[in-house]
Amino acid sequence: MAILIGIGLAVIAALVAIDLWAPTLFSVDLPDRAQDGLTLALSVLIEALPWVILGVTLSIAVQVWLPSGVLERLMPKRAWARRMVLSLLGVVVPVCECGNVPFARGLMMRGFTPADTLTFLVAAPIVNPIVIITTHAAFGWDGGILIARLVGGFVVANLIGWVFSRHPNPDALLTEKFLATCDAAHHAHGAKTERTLTQFIIELRAVMPALVVGSALAGAVQVLIPREALIAIGSNPVLSIVTMMMLAMIVAICSNVDAFFALSFASTFSSGSIVAFLVVGPIVDVKMLALMRTTFTTRTLAIIVAIVLLFAFVLGIGVNLFV
Numbered sequence: 001m002a003i004l005i006g007i008g009l010a011v012i013a014a015l016v017a018i019d020l021w022a023p024t025l026f027s028v029d030l031p032d033r034a035q036d037g038l039t040l041a042l043s044v045l046i047e048a049l050p051w052v053i054l055g056v057t058l059s060i061a062v063q064v065w066l067p068s069g070v071l072e073r074l075m076p077k078r079a080w081a082r083r084m085v086l087s088l089l090g091v092v093v094p095v096c097e098c099g100n101v102p103f104a105r106g107l108m109m110r111g112f113t114p115a116d117t118l119t120f121l122v123a124a125p126i127v128n129p130i131v132i133i134t135t136h137a138a139f140g141w142d143g144g145i146l147i148a149r150l151v152g153g154f155v156v157a158n159l160i161g162w163v164f165s166r167h168p169n170p171d172a173l174l175t176e177k178f179l180a181t182c183d184a185a186h187h188a189h190g191a192k193t194e195r196t197l198t199q200f201i202i203e204l205r206a207v208m209p210a211l212v213v214g215s216a217l218a219g220a221v222q223v224l225i226p227r228e229a230l231i232a233i234g235s236n237p238v239l240s241i242v243t244m245m246m247l248a249m250i251v252a253i254c255s256n257v258d259a260f261f262a263l264s265f266a267s268t269f270s271s272g273s274i275v276a277f278l279v280v281g282p283i284v285d286v287k288m289l290a291l292m293r294t295t296f297t298t299r300t301l302a303i304i305v306a307i308v309l310l311f312a313f314v315l316g317i318g319v320n321l322f323v
Helices: 002-021 030-065 070-074 079-087 097-109 114-127 129-139 142-165 176-186 192-224 227-232 239-251 258-263 271-284 286-292 298-322
Strands: none
Touching (some): 030 097, 030 192, 097 114, 097 176, 097 286, 114 129, 114 142, 114 298, 129 142, 129 258, 142 271, 142 298, 271 286, 271 298, 286 298
């Protein structure tokens, strides 16, 4: 967590330095944008908090209250089939990306592998029924955006799951602190109500600092990077995809409503760039990365980011060419 805070502060400091050295990039003074950044950070935090609590609650339900072996018996035995089922689990777990992290932690405490859990974690915020409804409300069937988002989320989730299933030492993908938490959970005794309260506190202590840091970073980056510069290159079919992917990582909007934000760019940016935005944001925005860092190592997250960005770029190009 100290590393995460350090990185966040370093990024904010670098952006402030750029702002001081090149004030002409912005039309609004830094103090006013600092207030806007605080407002944005609080809005991201408030928006995400209920979903985090819901995710923690579902996580505890899986860890403590679900009888041993029930969930495992429902899953296919073959690894690839199990990952495909897990990648569709988000259809019946309508939690946005913030709440999926504690739920995914609960799956691993039940014995699911990091590869299995990552497959769920990547796909769930995209195949979420609320996300499907809001994306359709924003775009309908126009430009193949809805279908491309759903198929893209499903494919990249299973791709990431397959990549990490090949890792010779799955525990190396996880932080030492989370491994210790798993070990403590496996040896936990006492009444279920007592274990529920204990685990609830453990999970909130793990994810809340990351959520606060991620929200602060999202707010700061939004007001310290000139939006006009991003929009200016929206007409380029290649640069527009790259721009929208970077914007998706910056704005850190909940996947339940990000389609309406993307809709405001539809008249300027290509359909492929909109799809890239809608795939990248729920998986690797700054808030999500901060939350995932409570569980996965920095190296693991770097690999995930690389795969997601490359996949989203190719998907965006494909949508621009063939849809």
